[in-house]
Amino acid sequence: MPLRHYRAEKGDISAAINAIKLTLQWRKEFEVDKIVRSLENNEDEDDGGNDGESIVTSTDLATILRKENETGKIYVRSYDKDGRAFMYMRPGNENTNSEKNNMRHLVFQIEKAVRCSLKNGFSKICLVIDYEGFTISKSPPISTSRQTLDILQRHYCERMYRAYICNPPFVFRSFYAVVKPFVDPVTKRKVCFCVGDKGLQQIVDDVGGKAHARKQLEKCCGGDGNIRIFDSTEYMRLPLDVAFDEEI
Template identity: 50%
Template sequence: MTCDEDYLKSLQAAVDSVEYQMTNLEQGQIQEILKALSHEEQQALADQYMTLRHLRAEKGDVQKAIVALQRTLKWRNEFQVQDLKHCLHKHKPPPNVVGVEEEAEAEAEADEAKEEKKDDGDNANSNNNKSKASSLDELASVVRKENETGKLYIRGYDKDGRALLYMRPGKENTNDEEGNIRHLVYHMEKSIACSAKNGQSKICIVIDYDGFSLRHAPPMSTSKYTLDVLQKHYPERLHRAYICNPPWIFKGFWKVISPFVDPVTKQKLQFCSSASDFEKVVHDMGGLEKANQHLEECAGGTVKPSTDFDTNAYLSLPLDMSLAE
Protein backbone atom coordinates (compact mmCIF):
# COMPACT_ATOMS: atom_id res chain seq x y z
CA MET A 1 0.00 0.00 0.00
CA THR A 2 1.39 3.42 -0.97
CA CYS A 3 1.85 6.34 1.41
CA ASP A 4 -1.09 8.25 -0.04
CA GLU A 5 -3.29 5.16 0.23
CA ASP A 6 -2.26 4.82 3.88
CA TYR A 7 -3.09 8.48 4.39
CA LEU A 8 -6.52 8.18 2.81
CA LYS A 9 -7.25 5.05 4.83
CA SER A 10 -6.38 6.84 8.07
CA LEU A 11 -8.36 9.89 6.96
CA GLN A 12 -11.48 7.86 6.24
CA ALA A 13 -11.16 5.86 9.46
CA ALA A 14 -10.71 8.98 11.57
CA VAL A 15 -13.67 10.94 10.23
CA ASP A 16 -15.76 11.90 13.25
CA SER A 17 -17.31 15.07 11.90
CA VAL A 18 -19.69 15.82 9.05
CA GLU A 19 -17.27 18.60 8.07
CA TYR A 20 -14.65 16.03 7.11
CA GLN A 21 -16.76 13.55 5.18
CA MET A 22 -15.21 13.45 1.71
CA THR A 23 -16.75 13.09 -1.71
CA ASN A 24 -15.26 10.63 -4.21
CA LEU A 25 -13.90 13.60 -6.12
CA GLU A 26 -12.13 14.92 -3.02
CA GLN A 27 -10.56 11.52 -2.36
CA GLY A 28 -9.00 11.56 -5.81
CA GLN A 29 -7.88 15.16 -5.40
CA ILE A 30 -6.22 14.40 -2.07
CA GLN A 31 -4.25 11.60 -3.74
CA GLU A 32 -3.03 14.14 -6.30
CA ILE A 33 -1.97 16.51 -3.53
CA LEU A 34 -0.13 13.81 -1.60
CA LYS A 35 1.79 12.71 -4.69
CA ALA A 36 2.99 16.29 -5.13
CA LEU A 37 4.39 16.42 -1.57
CA SER A 38 7.82 15.17 -0.60
CA HIS A 39 8.15 12.47 2.05
CA GLU A 40 9.25 15.12 4.54
CA GLU A 41 6.24 17.28 3.73
CA GLN A 42 3.88 14.35 4.15
CA GLN A 43 5.41 13.58 7.54
CA ALA A 44 5.04 17.23 8.57
CA LEU A 45 1.27 17.38 8.03
CA ALA A 46 -0.28 18.76 11.21
CA ASP A 47 -3.09 16.20 11.19
CA GLN A 48 -4.90 13.84 8.84
CA TYR A 49 -7.33 16.54 7.70
CA MET A 50 -4.82 19.20 6.69
CA THR A 51 -4.89 18.38 2.97
CA LEU A 52 -8.69 18.44 2.92
CA ARG A 53 -8.87 21.84 4.64
CA HIS A 54 -6.51 23.42 2.12
CA LEU A 55 -8.30 21.76 -0.78
CA ARG A 56 -11.64 23.16 0.34
CA ALA A 57 -10.17 26.58 1.11
CA GLU A 58 -8.98 26.70 -2.51
CA LYS A 59 -12.46 25.61 -3.68
CA GLY A 60 -11.27 22.30 -5.09
CA ASP A 61 -8.36 23.71 -7.12
CA VAL A 62 -5.70 21.02 -6.62
CA GLN A 63 -2.74 23.06 -7.86
CA LYS A 64 -3.61 26.03 -5.67
CA ALA A 65 -4.10 23.69 -2.72
CA ILE A 66 -0.66 22.15 -3.25
CA VAL A 67 1.01 25.57 -3.33
CA ALA A 68 -0.93 26.76 -0.26
CA LEU A 69 -0.22 23.57 1.68
CA GLN A 70 3.51 23.62 0.94
CA ARG A 71 3.63 27.28 1.94
CA THR A 72 1.97 26.48 5.27
CA LEU A 73 4.23 23.50 5.96
CA LYS A 74 7.27 25.70 5.33
CA TRP A 75 5.87 28.40 7.60
CA ARG A 76 5.07 25.94 10.41
CA ASN A 77 8.64 24.70 10.33
CA GLU A 78 10.22 28.17 10.24
CA PHE A 79 7.87 29.56 12.87
CA GLN A 80 8.48 26.54 15.15
CA VAL A 81 4.79 25.92 15.64
CA GLN A 82 5.28 22.47 17.15
CA ASP A 83 7.81 23.82 19.66
CA LEU A 84 5.54 26.77 20.40
CA LYS A 85 2.62 24.45 21.18
CA HIS A 86 4.54 22.61 23.85
CA CYS A 87 7.11 25.15 25.10
CA LEU A 88 5.22 25.74 28.35
CA HIS A 89 5.27 22.08 29.30
CA LYS A 90 8.67 21.13 27.85
CA HIS A 91 7.45 17.95 26.20
CA LYS A 92 5.85 16.82 22.98
CA PRO A 93 3.02 14.32 22.58
CA PRO A 94 3.49 11.04 20.70
CA PRO A 95 2.92 11.11 16.92
CA ASN A 96 -0.71 10.94 15.79
CA VAL A 97 -2.42 8.75 13.21
CA VAL A 98 -0.40 9.76 10.18
CA GLY A 99 3.03 10.29 11.68
CA VAL A 100 3.10 14.08 11.34
CA GLU A 101 5.26 16.77 12.79
CA GLU A 102 7.24 15.07 15.56
CA GLU A 103 8.94 12.63 13.17
CA ALA A 104 9.57 15.39 10.68
CA GLU A 105 11.20 17.52 13.36
CA ALA A 106 13.54 14.70 14.39
CA GLU A 107 14.60 14.27 10.77
CA ALA A 108 14.95 18.01 10.32
CA GLU A 109 17.15 18.28 13.41
CA ALA A 110 19.40 15.49 12.13
CA ASP A 111 19.67 17.16 8.72
CA GLU A 112 20.37 20.50 10.37
CA ALA A 113 23.21 19.00 12.41
CA LYS A 114 24.78 17.62 9.24
CA GLU A 115 24.49 20.95 7.50
CA GLU A 116 26.07 22.76 10.44
CA LYS A 117 29.08 20.45 10.31
CA LYS A 118 29.33 20.95 6.58
CA ASP A 119 29.30 24.71 6.67
CA ASP A 120 28.23 26.84 9.61
CA GLY A 121 28.16 29.81 7.34
CA ASP A 122 25.31 28.47 5.24
CA ASN A 123 22.85 29.47 7.92
CA ALA A 124 24.01 33.07 8.30
CA ASN A 125 21.17 34.50 6.26
CA SER A 126 18.56 32.72 8.35
CA ASN A 127 19.50 34.95 11.29
CA ASN A 128 17.70 37.75 9.52
CA ASN A 129 14.54 35.72 9.15
CA LYS A 130 11.54 37.22 10.91
CA SER A 131 10.77 33.86 12.48
CA LYS A 132 14.29 32.99 13.65
CA ALA A 133 14.90 29.89 15.69
CA SER A 134 14.31 30.12 19.42
CA SER A 135 14.75 27.69 22.26
CA LEU A 136 11.77 26.29 24.14
CA ASP A 137 12.63 28.54 27.07
CA GLU A 138 12.72 31.62 24.85
CA LEU A 139 9.40 30.72 23.26
CA ALA A 140 7.84 30.12 26.68
CA SER A 141 9.14 33.49 27.87
CA VAL A 142 7.51 35.23 24.90
CA VAL A 143 4.14 33.56 25.52
CA ARG A 144 4.24 34.38 29.24
CA LYS A 145 5.12 38.02 28.61
CA GLU A 146 2.39 38.50 26.02
CA ASN A 147 -0.20 36.77 28.22
CA GLU A 148 0.41 38.82 31.38
CA THR A 149 -2.72 40.95 30.97
CA GLY A 150 -5.01 38.18 29.72
CA LYS A 151 -5.49 39.70 26.29
CA LEU A 152 -6.03 36.20 24.86
CA TYR A 153 -7.46 33.12 26.56
CA ILE A 154 -9.85 30.24 25.97
CA ARG A 155 -12.93 29.89 28.13
CA GLY A 156 -15.53 27.22 27.44
CA TYR A 157 -17.30 26.04 24.32
CA ASP A 158 -20.29 26.69 22.09
CA LYS A 159 -23.24 24.28 21.99
CA ASP A 160 -21.42 21.89 19.65
CA GLY A 161 -18.13 21.86 21.55
CA ARG A 162 -16.12 24.44 19.63
CA ALA A 163 -13.64 26.30 21.81
CA LEU A 164 -14.28 29.99 22.58
CA LEU A 165 -11.13 32.05 22.09
CA TYR A 166 -11.49 35.44 23.80
CA MET A 167 -9.51 38.39 22.46
CA ARG A 168 -9.30 41.66 24.40
CA PRO A 169 -7.54 44.34 22.32
CA GLY A 170 -7.94 46.82 25.19
CA LYS A 171 -5.50 44.76 27.25
CA GLU A 172 -2.64 45.03 24.77
CA ASN A 173 0.59 45.14 26.76
CA THR A 174 3.43 45.11 24.20
CA ASN A 175 4.32 46.50 20.81
CA ASP A 176 6.34 43.40 19.88
CA GLU A 177 4.86 42.33 16.55
CA GLU A 178 6.58 38.94 16.44
CA GLY A 179 5.76 38.26 20.08
CA ASN A 180 2.11 39.07 19.48
CA ILE A 181 1.95 36.68 16.54
CA ARG A 182 3.64 33.88 18.49
CA HIS A 183 1.14 34.42 21.31
CA LEU A 184 -1.72 34.29 18.80
CA VAL A 185 -0.40 31.12 17.15
CA TYR A 186 -0.04 29.44 20.55
CA HIS A 187 -3.70 30.22 21.23
CA MET A 188 -4.82 29.06 17.80
CA GLU A 189 -3.13 25.72 18.45
CA LYS A 190 -4.58 25.55 21.96
CA SER A 191 -8.12 26.36 20.83
CA ILE A 192 -7.86 23.80 18.02
CA ALA A 193 -6.74 21.18 20.55
CA CYS A 194 -9.65 22.08 22.84
CA SER A 195 -12.15 21.76 19.99
CA ALA A 196 -10.60 18.52 18.75
CA LYS A 197 -11.23 16.69 22.01
CA ASN A 198 -14.94 17.39 21.43
CA GLY A 199 -14.79 16.09 17.87
CA GLN A 200 -14.77 19.58 16.34
CA SER A 201 -12.32 21.07 13.87
CA LYS A 202 -13.29 24.73 14.08
CA ILE A 203 -13.22 27.41 16.75
CA CYS A 204 -15.20 30.49 17.74
CA ILE A 205 -13.59 33.83 18.50
CA VAL A 206 -15.05 36.47 20.81
CA ILE A 207 -13.45 39.90 20.45
CA ASP A 208 -14.27 42.26 23.32
CA TYR A 209 -13.42 45.90 22.66
CA ASP A 210 -13.99 47.06 26.23
CA GLY A 211 -11.27 49.53 27.21
CA PHE A 212 -9.93 49.81 23.67
CA SER A 213 -8.52 53.13 22.50
CA LEU A 214 -6.24 54.40 19.76
CA ARG A 215 -3.17 53.70 21.87
CA HIS A 216 -4.05 50.00 21.77
CA ALA A 217 -4.46 49.92 17.99
CA PRO A 218 -1.76 47.83 16.30
CA PRO A 219 0.17 49.17 13.31
CA MET A 220 -1.39 48.30 9.97
CA SER A 221 1.56 46.02 9.23
CA THR A 222 0.76 43.95 12.32
CA SER A 223 -2.92 43.71 11.42
CA LYS A 224 -2.08 42.55 7.90
CA TYR A 225 0.51 40.11 9.27
CA THR A 226 -2.11 38.69 11.63
CA LEU A 227 -4.65 38.27 8.83
CA ASP A 228 -2.01 36.68 6.64
CA VAL A 229 -1.21 34.05 9.26
CA LEU A 230 -4.84 33.25 10.07
CA GLN A 231 -6.12 33.12 6.50
CA LYS A 232 -3.19 31.38 4.82
CA HIS A 233 -2.13 28.98 7.54
CA TYR A 234 -5.37 28.22 9.39
CA PRO A 235 -7.92 27.74 6.59
CA GLU A 236 -11.28 26.22 7.44
CA ARG A 237 -10.68 26.73 11.18
CA LEU A 238 -13.03 29.61 11.97
CA HIS A 239 -16.68 28.81 12.66
CA ARG A 240 -17.77 32.26 13.86
CA ALA A 241 -16.17 35.46 15.15
CA TYR A 242 -18.22 37.73 17.41
CA ILE A 243 -17.01 41.34 17.42
CA CYS A 244 -18.53 42.78 20.58
CA ASN A 245 -19.16 46.46 21.32
CA PRO A 246 -16.78 47.86 18.70
CA PRO A 247 -15.99 51.54 19.44
CA TRP A 248 -16.47 54.30 16.90
CA ILE A 249 -12.78 54.26 16.00
CA PHE A 250 -13.18 50.65 14.89
CA LYS A 251 -15.17 51.82 11.87
CA GLY A 252 -12.13 53.56 10.44
CA PHE A 253 -9.91 50.58 11.19
CA TRP A 254 -12.39 48.17 9.57
CA LYS A 255 -12.64 50.33 6.46
CA VAL A 256 -8.88 50.05 5.98
CA ILE A 257 -8.45 46.37 6.86
CA SER A 258 -11.62 44.87 5.35
CA PRO A 259 -10.29 44.73 1.76
CA PHE A 260 -7.71 42.23 3.00
CA VAL A 261 -10.31 39.97 4.63
CA ASP A 262 -11.36 36.95 2.60
CA PRO A 263 -15.07 37.10 1.54
CA VAL A 264 -15.75 33.70 3.13
CA THR A 265 -14.25 34.94 6.40
CA LYS A 266 -16.37 38.10 6.26
CA GLN A 267 -19.50 35.95 6.21
CA LYS A 268 -18.41 34.40 9.51
CA LEU A 269 -18.07 37.75 11.29
CA GLN A 270 -20.93 38.87 13.51
CA PHE A 271 -20.88 42.43 14.84
CA CYS A 272 -22.61 42.62 18.21
CA SER A 273 -23.88 45.85 19.73
CA SER A 274 -27.66 45.48 20.13
CA ALA A 275 -29.79 43.19 22.27
CA SER A 276 -30.86 41.18 19.23
CA ASP A 277 -27.21 40.68 18.26
CA PHE A 278 -26.40 39.22 21.66
CA GLU A 279 -29.49 37.02 21.55
CA LYS A 280 -28.04 35.39 18.44
CA VAL A 281 -24.78 34.70 20.27
CA VAL A 282 -26.64 33.15 23.20
CA HIS A 283 -28.55 30.97 20.74
CA ASP A 284 -25.26 29.80 19.19
CA MET A 285 -24.12 28.78 22.66
CA GLY A 286 -27.18 26.56 23.12
CA GLY A 287 -29.48 28.89 25.03
CA LEU A 288 -29.19 30.89 28.24
CA GLU A 289 -28.45 28.01 30.58
CA LYS A 290 -25.41 26.83 28.66
CA ALA A 291 -24.37 30.33 27.64
CA ASN A 292 -24.24 31.37 31.28
CA GLN A 293 -21.71 28.62 31.96
CA HIS A 294 -19.13 29.86 29.45
CA LEU A 295 -20.20 33.09 27.78
CA GLU A 296 -18.88 36.32 29.24
CA GLU A 297 -20.91 39.49 29.73
CA CYS A 298 -19.33 41.18 26.73
CA ALA A 299 -21.09 38.70 24.43
CA GLY A 300 -24.44 38.47 26.20
CA GLY A 301 -23.65 35.92 28.89
CA THR A 302 -23.35 36.35 32.64
CA VAL A 303 -19.77 35.20 33.26
CA LYS A 304 -17.71 38.09 34.56
CA PRO A 305 -14.21 38.46 33.10
CA SER A 306 -11.40 38.22 35.58
CA THR A 307 -10.24 41.60 36.89
CA ASP A 308 -6.98 40.04 38.05
CA PHE A 309 -6.05 37.53 35.36
CA ASP A 310 -3.95 34.66 36.76
CA THR A 311 -1.71 34.05 33.79
CA ASN A 312 0.45 31.47 35.59
CA ALA A 313 -2.55 29.31 36.44
CA TYR A 314 -3.94 29.66 32.93
CA LEU A 315 -0.70 28.83 31.15
CA SER A 316 -0.14 25.80 33.37
CA LEU A 317 -3.30 24.17 31.97
CA PRO A 318 -2.84 21.31 29.48
CA LEU A 319 -2.92 22.40 25.85
CA ASP A 320 -6.41 20.98 25.34
CA MET A 321 -8.00 22.49 28.45
CA SER A 322 -9.75 25.86 28.68
CA LEU A 323 -10.60 27.99 31.67
CA ALA A 324 -13.59 26.84 33.75
CA GLU A 325 -13.13 23.14 33.00
Protein backbone atom coordinates in the same frame (compact mmCIF):
# COMPACT_ATOMS: atom_id res chain seq x y z
CA MET B 1 -5.03 20.15 6.13
CA PRO B 2 -5.49 19.08 2.47
CA LEU B 3 -9.28 19.37 2.75
CA ARG B 4 -9.14 22.74 4.46
CA HIS B 5 -6.86 24.21 1.81
CA TYR B 6 -8.92 22.56 -0.96
CA ARG B 7 -12.07 24.28 0.33
CA ALA B 8 -10.25 27.59 0.87
CA GLU B 9 -9.00 27.54 -2.73
CA LYS B 10 -12.53 26.82 -4.03
CA GLY B 11 -11.60 23.39 -5.36
CA ASP B 12 -8.48 24.47 -7.25
CA ILE B 13 -6.20 21.48 -6.60
CA SER B 14 -3.02 23.11 -7.91
CA ALA B 15 -3.55 26.22 -5.78
CA ALA B 16 -4.36 24.06 -2.74
CA ILE B 17 -1.13 22.05 -3.13
CA ASN B 18 0.92 25.24 -3.36
CA ALA B 19 -0.87 26.64 -0.30
CA ILE B 20 -0.15 23.49 1.71
CA LYS B 21 3.54 23.67 0.79
CA LEU B 22 3.72 27.29 1.92
CA THR B 23 2.00 26.49 5.21
CA LEU B 24 4.30 23.53 5.93
CA GLN B 25 7.33 25.72 5.20
CA TRP B 26 5.96 28.51 7.41
CA ARG B 27 5.30 26.11 10.30
CA LYS B 28 8.90 24.89 10.09
CA GLU B 29 10.46 28.36 9.87
CA PHE B 30 8.22 29.86 12.56
CA GLU B 31 8.90 26.83 14.77
CA VAL B 32 5.22 26.26 15.54
CA ASP B 33 5.78 22.84 17.10
CA LYS B 34 8.49 24.23 19.37
CA ILE B 35 6.21 27.09 20.45
CA VAL B 36 3.42 24.64 21.25
CA ARG B 37 5.73 22.40 23.30
CA SER B 38 7.57 25.18 25.14
CA LEU B 39 5.31 25.29 28.20
CA GLU B 40 5.40 21.52 28.59
CA ASN B 41 9.17 21.15 28.28
CA ASN B 42 11.04 24.11 29.67
CA GLU B 43 14.53 22.77 29.09
CA ASP B 44 17.01 24.80 27.06
CA GLU B 45 16.70 23.02 23.74
CA ASP B 46 18.89 23.96 20.80
CA ASP B 47 16.93 23.15 17.65
CA GLY B 48 19.05 25.25 15.37
CA GLY B 49 18.17 28.52 13.72
CA ASN B 50 16.03 28.74 10.62
CA ASP B 51 16.31 32.39 9.77
CA GLY B 52 19.81 33.42 10.80
CA GLU B 53 18.58 35.01 14.02
CA SER B 54 19.80 34.11 17.50
CA ILE B 55 18.51 30.76 18.70
CA VAL B 56 15.45 30.97 20.96
CA THR B 57 15.25 28.13 23.46
CA SER B 58 12.10 26.52 24.81
CA THR B 59 12.71 28.32 28.11
CA ASP B 60 12.89 31.64 26.24
CA LEU B 61 9.65 30.85 24.42
CA ALA B 62 7.89 29.88 27.64
CA THR B 63 8.94 33.20 29.21
CA ILE B 64 7.78 35.11 26.14
CA LEU B 65 4.38 33.39 26.08
CA ARG B 66 3.77 34.00 29.78
CA LYS B 67 4.69 37.68 29.43
CA GLU B 68 2.46 38.13 26.37
CA ASN B 69 -0.45 36.51 28.20
CA GLU B 70 -0.18 38.45 31.47
CA THR B 71 -3.00 40.86 30.66
CA GLY B 72 -5.31 38.24 29.16
CA LYS B 73 -5.29 39.67 25.66
CA ILE B 74 -5.87 36.23 24.10
CA TYR B 75 -7.04 33.03 25.76
CA VAL B 76 -9.31 30.01 25.26
CA ARG B 77 -12.39 29.66 27.44
CA SER B 78 -15.57 27.55 27.17
CA TYR B 79 -17.27 25.95 24.17
CA ASP B 80 -20.35 26.32 22.00
CA LYS B 81 -23.18 23.79 22.36
CA ASP B 82 -21.47 21.41 19.92
CA GLY B 83 -17.99 21.59 21.45
CA ARG B 84 -16.11 24.22 19.45
CA ALA B 85 -13.72 26.23 21.59
CA PHE B 86 -14.07 29.98 22.12
CA MET B 87 -10.90 32.05 21.76
CA TYR B 88 -11.23 35.47 23.40
CA MET B 89 -9.21 38.31 21.90
CA ARG B 90 -8.96 41.70 23.67
CA PRO B 91 -6.99 44.29 21.65
CA GLY B 92 -7.45 46.78 24.51
CA ASN B 93 -5.24 44.59 26.73
CA GLU B 94 -2.15 44.82 24.53
CA ASN B 95 0.93 44.89 26.76
CA THR B 96 3.98 44.54 24.48
CA ASN B 97 5.32 46.02 21.26
CA SER B 98 7.26 43.05 19.88
CA GLU B 99 5.62 42.00 16.61
CA LYS B 100 7.27 38.58 16.50
CA ASN B 101 6.41 37.75 20.11
CA ASN B 102 2.85 38.91 19.51
CA MET B 103 2.64 36.48 16.60
CA ARG B 104 4.17 33.65 18.65
CA HIS B 105 1.53 34.21 21.32
CA LEU B 106 -1.26 34.37 18.73
CA VAL B 107 -0.12 31.11 17.12
CA PHE B 108 0.12 29.36 20.49
CA GLN B 109 -3.45 30.37 21.36
CA ILE B 110 -4.82 29.33 17.95
CA GLU B 111 -3.11 25.95 18.29
CA LYS B 112 -4.59 25.58 21.78
CA ALA B 113 -8.09 26.50 20.61
CA VAL B 114 -7.85 24.01 17.74
CA ARG B 115 -6.71 21.22 20.10
CA CYS B 116 -9.60 22.00 22.46
CA SER B 117 -12.10 21.76 19.58
CA LEU B 118 -10.50 18.63 18.13
CA LYS B 119 -10.95 16.66 21.35
CA ASN B 120 -14.70 17.23 20.87
CA GLY B 121 -14.62 16.15 17.22
CA PHE B 122 -14.53 19.59 15.56
CA SER B 123 -11.80 21.32 13.56
CA LYS B 124 -13.10 24.90 13.76
CA ILE B 125 -13.01 27.47 16.54
CA CYS B 126 -15.09 30.48 17.57
CA LEU B 127 -13.52 33.92 18.02
CA VAL B 128 -14.80 36.47 20.53
CA ILE B 129 -13.18 39.84 19.82
CA ASP B 130 -13.91 42.31 22.61
CA TYR B 131 -12.91 45.93 21.96
CA GLU B 132 -13.64 47.20 25.47
CA GLY B 133 -10.84 49.54 26.55
CA PHE B 134 -9.47 49.76 23.02
CA THR B 135 -8.11 53.13 21.88
CA ILE B 136 -6.44 54.31 18.70
CA SER B 137 -3.18 54.60 20.65
CA LYS B 138 -3.31 50.83 21.22
CA SER B 139 -3.80 50.07 17.53
CA PRO B 140 -1.12 47.67 16.30
CA PRO B 141 1.21 48.75 13.47
CA ILE B 142 -0.09 48.02 9.98
CA SER B 143 2.62 45.38 9.56
CA THR B 144 1.36 43.53 12.65
CA SER B 145 -2.25 43.65 11.47
CA ARG B 146 -1.19 42.45 8.04
CA GLN B 147 0.83 39.57 9.49
CA THR B 148 -2.05 38.56 11.77
CA LEU B 149 -4.46 38.40 8.84
CA ASP B 150 -1.90 36.54 6.76
CA ILE B 151 -1.43 33.88 9.44
CA LEU B 152 -5.16 33.45 9.98
CA GLN B 153 -6.13 33.39 6.31
CA ARG B 154 -3.16 31.61 4.77
CA HIS B 155 -2.06 29.15 7.46
CA TYR B 156 -5.23 28.61 9.49
CA CYS B 157 -7.74 28.72 6.65
CA GLU B 158 -11.14 27.13 7.27
CA ARG B 159 -10.55 27.17 11.02
CA MET B 160 -13.07 29.88 11.99
CA TYR B 161 -16.64 28.77 12.64
CA ARG B 162 -17.88 32.16 13.84
CA ALA B 163 -16.46 35.53 14.90
CA TYR B 164 -18.37 37.57 17.48
CA ILE B 165 -17.44 41.28 17.59
CA CYS B 166 -18.16 42.84 20.99
CA ASN B 167 -18.08 46.54 21.95
CA PRO B 168 -16.91 47.57 18.46
CA PRO B 169 -15.70 51.18 18.37
CA PHE B 170 -17.35 53.50 15.88
CA VAL B 171 -14.25 53.62 13.69
CA PHE B 172 -14.30 49.82 13.37
CA ARG B 173 -17.99 49.71 12.43
CA SER B 174 -17.46 52.45 9.87
CA PHE B 175 -14.50 50.61 8.37
CA TYR B 176 -16.40 47.31 8.20
CA ALA B 177 -19.36 49.01 6.52
CA VAL B 178 -17.01 50.19 3.76
CA VAL B 179 -15.27 46.85 3.20
CA LYS B 180 -18.30 44.59 3.77
CA PRO B 181 -19.35 44.55 0.08
CA PHE B 182 -15.92 43.12 -0.80
CA VAL B 183 -15.83 40.46 1.92
CA ASP B 184 -16.28 36.87 0.80
CA PRO B 185 -19.98 35.89 1.32
CA VAL B 186 -19.02 32.80 3.32
CA THR B 187 -16.79 34.84 5.65
CA LYS B 188 -19.44 37.55 5.90
CA ARG B 189 -21.97 35.07 7.27
CA LYS B 190 -19.51 34.07 9.99
CA VAL B 191 -19.13 37.60 11.43
CA CYS B 192 -21.65 38.64 14.09
CA PHE B 193 -21.76 42.03 15.81
CA CYS B 194 -22.80 41.50 19.44
CA VAL B 195 -24.47 44.87 19.95
CA GLY B 196 -27.79 44.99 21.83
CA ASP B 197 -30.07 42.05 22.60
CA LYS B 198 -30.61 41.31 18.92
CA GLY B 199 -26.88 41.29 18.22
CA LEU B 200 -26.21 38.96 21.14
CA GLN B 201 -28.85 36.46 20.08
CA GLN B 202 -26.56 34.52 17.73
CA ILE B 203 -23.91 33.72 20.34
CA VAL B 204 -26.58 32.95 22.95
CA ASP B 205 -28.18 30.48 20.55
CA ASP B 206 -24.77 29.00 19.67
CA VAL B 207 -24.05 28.08 23.30
CA GLY B 208 -27.51 26.58 23.82
CA GLY B 209 -29.69 29.40 25.15
CA LYS B 210 -29.73 32.08 27.83
CA ALA B 211 -29.23 29.73 30.79
CA HIS B 212 -26.00 28.35 29.31
CA ALA B 213 -24.87 31.79 28.13
CA ARG B 214 -25.20 33.30 31.61
CA LYS B 215 -23.05 30.57 33.15
CA GLN B 216 -20.28 30.17 30.59
CA LEU B 217 -19.95 33.38 28.54
CA GLU B 218 -18.19 36.51 29.70
CA LYS B 219 -20.26 39.64 30.18
CA CYS B 220 -19.17 41.23 26.89
CA CYS B 221 -20.99 38.54 24.91
CA GLY B 222 -24.05 37.60 26.94
CA GLY B 223 -22.84 36.31 30.30
CA ASP B 224 -24.14 37.60 33.63
CA GLY B 225 -20.71 38.76 34.81
CA ASN B 226 -20.45 36.22 37.63
CA ILE B 227 -18.01 33.73 36.10
CA ARG B 228 -14.41 33.58 37.32
CA ILE B 229 -12.00 36.37 36.40
CA PHE B 230 -9.31 35.17 34.02
CA ASP B 231 -6.11 34.05 35.77
CA SER B 232 -3.13 34.00 33.39
CA THR B 233 -0.80 32.11 35.75
CA GLU B 234 -3.31 29.29 36.16
CA TYR B 235 -4.19 29.28 32.46
CA MET B 236 -0.63 28.94 31.22
CA ARG B 237 -0.13 25.84 33.38
CA LEU B 238 -3.03 23.95 31.80
CA PRO B 239 -2.58 21.12 29.28
CA LEU B 240 -2.77 22.29 25.67
CA ASP B 241 -6.24 20.85 25.06
CA VAL B 242 -7.83 22.27 28.21
CA ALA B 243 -9.53 25.67 28.23
CA PHE B 244 -9.57 28.10 31.16
CA ASP B 245 -12.07 27.26 33.91
CA GLU B 246 -12.68 23.83 32.39
CA GLU B 247 -13.00 20.82 34.63
CA ILE B 248 -10.03 18.54 33.93
